[in-house]
Amino acid sequence: MRWRWNSKFGRSLSSRLIFSHVAVTIMVLAIALGISNITFRNYLVGAQVRDLAARGQSISGVMQGYFTGTLYGPEAAYLVSVLQGTLNDRVFVLDDTGQILLETGNKRLPAAPWSEAILVRVLEDGQQFQGVLEGPNHVAEATAGVPVIAHGHIYGAVFLEAPLSNSNHTARSLTGLLLLGEIAAIVMAAILAYGFSKRLAQPLLALRETVSQMGRDNAHEVHAQEQGAQEVRELAQEFNRMADRITSQMHQLRKEAEVRDTLLAHVAHDLRTPLTSIRGFLEAIRDGMVEGEGLKRAVDIAWDETLRLKRLVDRLLAATRIQSGVGDKSLVRVSVWIQTTLDRVAPLAQETQHPLVWRQRDDAEILAIEDYLVEALINIIDNAAKWAPRATPILIDSVLSSDGATIAVSVTDQGPGIPPEMLDHVFERFVTGDKARQGSSGLGLSIVHDVMQQHRGTVTASNNPAGGTVITMTLPTYREAP
Incomplete structure (x- = not known):
């Protein structure tokens, strides 16, 4: 059970967010730790070298008195020992030929060799040298060389050397403190990541719960x-x-x-x-x-x-x-469509004694399946014949809109009309009036509605104020592109 929970937690969005945040934090802090360690070390080594150069300047001033004869040798040696700094440092006083006149400090510290270029720079060019030299056993030492100049003449030089162990130790200590701080930061980041990830994942969890409800009751x-x-x-x-x-x-x-x-x-x-x-x-x-x-x-x-x-x-x-939509559309003239329908329903009109009167005869071309349109108009006329009293006329009109964009074909009967509560439902399947009296299946007007939808047209039903029902089909006319 515990393994399953751990496996589930490891696959969850919250855990992945936490792991990703902590991983990014660790990577960033690790890079920062490495950069900080290098920065600390370089800064401390540089500070140590600059400190040696500053003390070298002070010792150079003492040695000026020695070379010009204002100080005796023991006095100069005493002052040099005072100014040399820590016991781990070493001081070398050289004459202008490079011979060591005085050496003080820790004898156990191996002396780093000075190259000829360094001696030329200090003893001949009169310039300071600051840097890190590698002594015996590959031990690096901070080194500073300062020329002793009096009255414009180079009398010699002062070289100071100090081990880098102190700087390295200090750098490691600072890095260790920084590492502790970063560990605390990682723990804090994990806690914050947990809180933020739960908050971020909460909407998704709520959405998952909502999705799980799909298919249930309600x-x-x-x-x-x-x-x-x-x-x-x-x-x-x-x-x-x-x-x-x-x-x-x-x-x-x-x-x-x-x-x-x-x-x-x-x-x-x-x-x-x-x-x-x-x-x-x-x-x-x-x-x-x-x-x-x-x-x-x-x-x-x-x-x-x-x-x-x-x-x-x-x-x-x-x-x-x-409903299947089988058939190819072609250009159909409205007059041909209506006349074909009237020819088809003529026997029905004679049987029911309903005169078919085509009054307004506007004409236009429409893009349609003619058989479907004929079927739709037959259904409307058949429906009118069922409801209208015998021998009453059924009126057909084809009226073109003022802009010529649509044409409306309407069928008007003189029947009892449609109850107002049924006007919005007459084009639904199997919606009929008094079926026992009329023998209707309730499919006719639904077929008309399907035909109009396939031809991007509309069909409406309304009651004529003078009595009877008006069924109107409105279709878009065909216009050639300019």
Whole structure:
């Protein structure tokens, strides 16, 4: 269990943030520690060399008195021993030929050899020398050489040497103190990184919890809080948009499932009624129970029910075909479309005694699938014929907009109109009025709506103030590019 927790913690975003912050802190502090160590050492060595040069200046002033005869040898040696500094330092006094006249200080400190170039620089050129020389056994020593000049003449030189152990020790001590401080800083950085990482990861954890709720009951109510860093807020916004789309799709799927169930119920009902009638009459004919006029009437009724079944199947096939969007669009003249439809529905109009009157006849070209448009207009006229009283005219108008961008084709009947509460639902599937009286499947106007959507058009239903219903299809006209 503990191993699993450690493994889970090691894979979590918070732990990775902590590890990355601590790792970066360690790398930066390690680089800073190395730079600081070098800086401390160079600074301390430089300070030690400058200190030797300053004491060399003081000893050079003493030796001026010795070379000019104002000081005796023992006095000069005493003053040099006083000015030489620590017991670990060594002082060499040279004459102008490079011979050592006086040597004081720690005898155990190996003397670093002076090159000829250094002696020439100090004894002949009269310039100081400051630097680090390597003595025997590769021991580095701080070295300073100062010429003894009196009355413009170089009488000799003073060389001072000191071990670098003190500077190195001090540098190591400072580095050690800095290392302790950096360790404390790393611990503090880890604590702060833990707090910051938990705070940064909290919105993501909340978002993960929100995502885990998707698919549960009331998933449509799940929305993430838009909090945290900008990227996390944007992620939450995208999630909310996705959740809204999923919710919409779920509603659509539920609605389609309900529509499918309703379709099956309607189809079963619409098929059962004519099939029952056909079966009954066929059984009567088979059993010889009807003769003469009764036989003719039974055959006519069976034939009518067969045609009713055919219309229902054709309507279902048309709805499926139109929804699939199969077909190529071409330029269609509105006048040809309307005239073709009127020719197709002429038998229906004669049967129901509804005169078809095409009043306003504006014309235009549209880019469309003509068969779909004909099917849509047939459905509207068929719907009008079902609801309008017999022998009342059905009016068709094609009206071009003032700018010529759209053309509206409307069908007006003189029926009872549409109840106001149903105006927004008449283009939904299986929405009908008095189905028992009219025998409608509720697919006609939904097919019209699908056709208009495929052609970037609209269809509306309204009640005529003078009575009846007006169904209007509005389509964009085709215009050639200039």
